[in-house]
Amino acid sequence: MKYVIRFSKTDRMIYISHLDLADVFLRAFRMTNMKPVYSNGFNPHPKMSFAMPLSLGFYSFSELLEFETDAAVDLNTAPSELNGHLPDGLRVDAIFVKPEKYKKTLASYAKAAKYEIICDEIYDATARLNAYYAQKEILQVKHSRKKGTDKTIDIKPLILDLAVDKEFKNKVIMFVTLSATADGRVLNPTDFLRSFYEYCGVDFALAAPTITRLDIILE
Amino acid sequence: MENTNTNELKNECLTLLRDFGTPEHVQRHCIAVWEIAMNISSELGRAGHPLDAKVITYAALLHDVARTSEHHEVVGADFVKPISEAASDVIRQHMTLQFPEKVSEITEAEVVALADRMVKEDTFIGFEARMRELLARYSDKPEVVERVTRNMEKTGGFIREIERFVRKDIFRIATADRVQLKSILPLVERPGRYIGGEINSVTKSRFDVDLSFCFAFPDLYEIGMSYTGFQIIYGLLNRREDVLCERVFAPQKDMADILREEALPLFTLESHRAVKSFDIVGFTLQYELSFTNVITMLMQSDIPVYSKDRTTDDPIIFGGGPCAYNPEPLADIIDMFCIGDGEDVLEAVCDLWSEFYGKSPLGSDDGSREAFLREAAKIEGIYVPAFYEPLYENDVDGFSSYSGFVKRYEDLPDRVEKSVVADLNSAFFPTAPVVPLIETVHNRAVVEICRGCFRGCRFCQAGYVYRPVRSRSQDCIMSIVDEQLANTGYDEVSLLSLSASDYPGIEDLVSRLMDELKDKDTALSLPSLRLDSLTSKTLSRIAEYKKTSLTFAPEAGTQRLRDVINKNITEEDLQKTIEIATGLGFSKFKFYFMIGLPTETYEDLDGIAEIARRTVQFVKHLGYEKGEKIPFQLSVSVSNFVPKPNTPFQWERANTEQEFHEKNMYLKDLIHHVKGVSFKWHDTRMSRVESLVAKGDRRMGKAIVAAAEKGGGFDSWREHFSYDTWLEAVSSAGLPIDFDLYTDTRRPLPWDMVSAGAAKEFLLRQYELALEGNA
Known part of the structure; x- marks a missing residue:
């Protein structure tokens, strides 16, 4: 049976990388006897995967992890059982049966993600964010580490929604929904923020952003 | 020194609060104020302005006992009066107290009042934030606003005064150096190394225990967490109610740089508290090249490197592990060593601490450190180097060498016998080890x-x-x-x-x-x-x-040399096992050898290449017999022999770097001609330094400190190791770099005062047998 877990990643756990996180969950599964099914093949690996990777240092209240197990899972008690074996800062909020309509991995249905960004040193955030978004195109130079080349792309189509929640003095809280499709139309919130700071003419190093993923949007 | 027992006092006060009917959230507030008041007072004491911790404890914990009453400070003060007159006065003033201008005028009353003004409910938020909060809350009461505003300025000046006196900012003073990681972790590589919070890690309050022990591993988290001894010590200490044990590992260079730039101290994983604020810091000494990291970590912790410079404000520095069998290179740095198995010794040290200090030491007394070590030296397996002063005399080589020691106290043993856990079945072994959240060497x-x-x-x-x-x-x-x-x-x-x-x-x-x-x-x-x-x-x-690779360790290339080192493995044994193993489908094999062994000649090196060649030949033949080609890969790995204390070869001289190098190159050339065999060798310069430190006497400590100061540690990592730095450091300590001291079997050895179990005569007999070529 395939299940999906929705969990949050906060506190110290924001510093745990994607790969390490999978191991933490795998051990929690083993301790609660929800052992995932292993793939066949030369190097068997547990059938579990995240819908969307989360950058190191980001908070999240809505991560999705799917896994397949032969064990009987009680959807009511499973979250608290798992939480008993997860470190503080990782919390399973819900577990549900993977909907029939998703035949492939959830990652292949990923469309976008919504973030809350808190950052510093931007005055008049609402006005400036509106002006920024009103541009015809928003160009950003993307450096490809693989090819060693720079490429200029228009990131405006990748910004699906943008709004200031609160601002006080130089601090701003905003919500932003960014494209993140499986086929690579992805804008990372840090890249978005850097582009906005460049537009404002403010040193991005002063941003000290706190970035929290609020939602993963699937097709 | 009056052994006031903080925890008993605290419990007494908590009972009073409960009996009085003080609401629980107020009780929590009182505890928070008390923690901060204690932190401030201990910093003031450290800087030379001691206060009475007992009065602070009573006053801080009971200052709001009557919070729900009208004029609660008066009701509270009257209630506390029969218990402590001084504390009662402090409570009476805590709402209205005006701060003095000079630190010398600070009494317990100022400390408690200041702490109270920095805490919101049960959380430390700092003075300014707390005042802004009050202004907002009482904006409709002009008399409060006026009073708060007037006080803000004055208190600000008072806080500045304390900061100047203690030479730390108030935030660090009040939080007892709890490092705020949020601003630094995003800047370092693999931040998961520093966060703690793993499954089965333990967090306790230091106010609930007698002894806070910091386990220190002088290498990276990934290395240290894979060491089973750590899990034993951590579990054993934390299972005791009167002890807490937290961890610290050597920070990677990027983190070390940030700590230095931000003037932050080295901190533990569990509570992110400064290492310096612990009672005992115990280093595990697994390999000689980690010694520089011990020094670096002490410096990063703002703890004096040499024992003689430490005061009651510093932790006791403890050391144990295999390298403690020659404690001398670190004898001026480590206050006490554990010789042998740690389990029983650690328990005894904890018991002694509780007996000695009761619940957390209050106040300070310059004699207590020495007195504690004096008692600790009576525990079996504990060696306190400061009580043994080494003597030196001129050696034939022109360098002076160790010739014996003078004991500070008559009743100290001449040889510290190692501690031995008699029965593993009844010994503690962790059943809930800490599980690293990031990838480590072995998880x-x-x-x-x-x-x-x-x-x-x-x-x-x-x-x-x-x-x-x-x-x-x-x-x-x-x-x-x-x-x-x-x-x-x-x-x-x-x-x-x-x-x-x-x-x-x-x-x-x-x-x-x-x-x-x-x-x-x-x-x-x-x-x-x-x-x-x-x-x-x-x-x-x-x-x-x-079916990963299988490893054999013949160690030497000829039967003659294998007899010398008493490694009874024959080439026939090898071949027999390889025949079985290849039959079972194993295809990758590793052979371990050593070079630089006593009596070694180039014939023995030829023997290493010969074994490899004959093994390949042997497997080929097996294949012919079976009529098929057997998949077979052989890797020959050669390490450099370093004579270690407490072995029969402790009197041997180590090869020089040049000798090691020539032998490795000779072998490389030989094995290069054997098809299907790969060759690996060890850094010869590291081995040379390891040999100098392993047999070092007490004067080597100076060299280790110099190497750490110049190189910054991580000498067991090739990219950080600097041979020249080491050579310079060793010569600057007045020690030879191109020949070995302590090769004369008739003379005393620097580590004679510790006993690893085997009598020196026995080791010598084994050495003689070896030189005669007898297994």
Whole structure:
């Protein structure tokens, strides 16, 4: 049976990388006897995967992890059982049966993600964010580490929604929904923020952003 | 010194609060104010303005006992008066107190009032934030606003005054150096190393225990967390109610740079508290090249490097592990060493601490440090180097060398006998080890099946110092494995010992474990197999789950030299096992050898290449007989022999860097011509430094400190190791760099005052046998 877990990643756990996180969950599964099914093949690996990777240092209240197990899972008690074996800062909020309509991995249905960004040193955030978004195109130079080349792309189509929640003095809280499709139309919130700071003419190093993923949007 | 017992006082006050009917959230507020008041007072005391901790405890914990009453400060003060007159006065003033301008005028009353003004409910928020908060809350009461505003300025000046006096900002003073990680972690590589919070890690309040112990591993988290000794110590200490144990590892260079730039102290993983604020800091000494990291970590912690410079404000620096068998290179740095097994010694040290200081030391007394060490020196297995002063005399080589010691106290032992855990079955072993959240060298369940080795290879320090051989019973092992897996979720179990195949009944054990683990989808690994003594039955069980490389350690290239080092393995043994192993499908093999062994000649080096060649030949023949080609890969790995204290070879001189290098190049050239064999060798310069430090006397400490100051540590990492820095450091300590001291069997050795169990005469007899070529 395939299940999906929705969990949050906060506190110290924001510093745990994607790969390490999978191991933490795998051990929690083993301790609660929800052992995932292993793939066949030369190097068997547990059938579990995240819908969307989360950058190191980001908070999240809505991560999705799917896994397949032969064990009987009680959807009511499973979250608290798992939480008993997860470190503080990782919390399973819900577990549900993977909907029939998703035949492939959830990652292949990923469309976008919504973030809350808190950052510093931007005055008049609402006005400036509106002006920024009103541009015809928003160009950003993307450096490809693989090819060693720079490429200029228009990131405006990748910004699906943008709004200031609160601002006080130089601090701003905003919500932003960014494209993140499986086929690579992805804008990372840090890249978005850097582009906005460049537009404002403010040193991005002063941003000290706190970035929290609020939602993963699937097709 | 009055041994006031903080925790008893605290409990007494908490009972009073409960009995009085003070609401729980107010009780929590009182505890928070008390913690901060204690932190401020201890910093003031450290800087030379001591206050009465007992008065602070009563006053801070009871200042709001009557919060729900009208004029609560008066009601509270009256209530406390029969218990402590001084505390009652403090409580009476705590709402209205005006701060003085000079630090010399600070009394307990100012400390409690200041702490109170920095806490919101039960959280420290700092003075300014707290005042802004009050202004907002009482904006409709002009008289309060006026009073708060007037006080803000004055208090600001008062705080500045304290900061100048203590030379720390108020935030660090009040929070006792709890490092705020949020601003620095995003800047470093692999921040998961520093966060703690793993499954089975333990967090306790230091105010609930007598002793806060910091376990320090002088290398990276990834290395230290894979060390089983840490799990034993951590579990053993934290299971005691009167002790808390937290961890610190050497920070990677990027983190070290940030700490230095931000003037932040080295901190523990659990509470992020400064290492310096612990009572005892215990370093594990696993390899000589980590000694520079011990120094670096002390400097990063703002703890004086030399024992003689430490005061009551500094932790006791404790050291243990295999390198403690020659404690002298670190004798001026470490306050006390644990010689031998740590389990019983640690328990005894904790007991002594509780007896000595009761609950957390209050106030300070310059005699207490020495007095504690004096008592500790009576514990079996504890060596306090400051009580043994080494003597030197001119050697024939023109350098002076160790010639004996003078004891500070008559009743100290002439030789500190190592501590031995008699029975592993009743000894503590962790069933809920800390599970790292990030990838480490080994992240798996581990159970120690046996301690010690009876083989008696003459070069092997572990073989001599971990005697006698003790095994854990099969049932005990099975139950530990069971519990560990249930508590960790690991999918691999490793059996730890110096020589797993020597465990009595290893075949039974492996079979039993394999049956058990198969059901749990868990793999078994046996890292220390002597393949020469393995039967085909065990090999075939291993083959069931893993066909990675198999390792043999003939150590020397000729039977003659193998007899000298007492390594009884023959080439026939080797070939027999290889025949079985290739038959079972193993194809990758590793041979370990050493160069620079006593009596070694170039014929012995030729022998190494010969073994490789003949083994390849042998497998080829097997293939002809079977009519098929047998897949076979052989890697020959050569390490440089370093004579270690407390072994029969302790009097040997080590090869010079030049000799090591020439031998390695000679071998490389020889093996290059053997098809299908790869060759690996060790850094010769590191081995040379390791040999100088391993047999170093007390003067070596100066060299280690100099090397650490210049190089910054991490000498066991090739990219950080600097040979020239070391040579310069050793010469600057007045020690020779191109020849070895302590090669004369008739003269005293710097580590004579510790006993690893074997008598010196026995080691000498073994040495003589070796030189005669007898196994």
